[in-house]
Amino acid sequence: MSEKANEPDWTERRSTGMGRFKRHWKAWLIGAIALGLLAFVGGPWFYINVLSDPPAQELALGEGQQGGGEAVPVDGTWTVSEGSQAGYRVQEILFGQDTTAVGRTGKVTGTAALSGTRITSGEVTVDMASVATDKSGRDEQFRNNIMSVSQFPTSTFALRGPVDFGSVPAAGQKVSVKAAGQLTLRGVGKSVQVDLSVVRNADTIQVQTSIPVKFADYSIPDPGIPGIDIEDNGIIEVLLNLRKTT
Template sequence: MNLSVTSGVRRGMGRFKRHWKLWLVGGIVLVAGGFFGVPWFYIHVLSAAPAQELALNNTAQGSGEAVLLDGTWAVADGSQAGYRVKEILFGQDTTAVGRTGKVTGTVAIAGTKITGGTVTVDMASVKSDKSGRDETFRDELLSVAQFPTATFALTAPVDFGTVPSTGQTVTVKVPGQFTLHGKTNSVTVDLTVQRGNDTLQAQTKIPVAFADYGISKPNIPGITTEDHGDVEVLLTLRKGQ
């Protein structure tokens, strides 16, 4: 073998032996950068930002003359419901959001009080921006084939105090029974209502601890969630004929 080549090889081996720790650390950094960098790039660059929380849009005034509040109001087109859960994807924090417009129900009002009400959400129709997440949500977590709906039912009258005027927004505490994944729990939520001429908008958020409803956290390598989330609801209500 050429002496200069042999000498070069020896010098290279010597440098490697002296600096092997630096090489090892560098390799680990490169691997870690790929492991964490790819999910970061996917979440923050390739994926759309999570949908904003459902909120009143200040368009409830409607048209025509104001109708009386007394009577039964039905959930109408434009209503939405869904979930919001903090998700961890290979060490990167993100938020999973699913929505559906398949919401039904009625609310009864007499004088200054909400005297009754039930709202039902078709959980099988809830979709996020990821089809894989939706399959896990429907099949593994909520078993929608067995428990296809979530329901909130008022358990006691709620008093506005005074009859809201057109355009006015009122927030009240609402007690009810919330059923999800076949489990029912008593809850009290903040309900914000905005009165329009011929519509009502109502918005609320129901905190859900998974264990209270027999829901397991996802069991997917590299992916996990917090042990709780929120069910968000935004209703457009119209008076029954």
């Protein structure tokens, strides 16, 4: 028998080669899909947990407190001073991964009038264009599409009646009380009930509150973008250092 007769038929070799190619092609496709899924899930996880800073802790009494000594009388006008902060906290889902966005600013102004055991009036204003997170892209979305700061540059909270503590807090004493007020965001004002935590120091009074906000109540557009889902509500956080001015 000739050597040629012993050689594999060309059609058989072609069939064998195609079979190998199909098996390799399927393996490559499965591998590509697996890598894509890994990148889809693992990429955001790596970004959130490795590349990004952890979200800031909630604002709390004690931050920026002034030292001890005999406390100044409470009666008079108290002005928002250095160390005051305000901002927001919302939950995000970044390509399936849960994360928390926290925006803050120190550009907070306002006054409160105290008489005896009561806060008789008070209003706080926040410069919304200065609110910032750790991501410039998120901040641009917040300032332009969400809060429209060019049209609504500030947000405010104003008391809608006196707040009575029952007795004048001693220096270093922390007290809590409910207060009625009006919160204005994006030009829309709504009545709210808030819990105020207050501590009196030697020459300052510190006030902290957190206000739940449902975005639709304030005509705030859906803040989500493709790939990032955001809850339809958030928290406004405020920490005030008040210093007596008159």
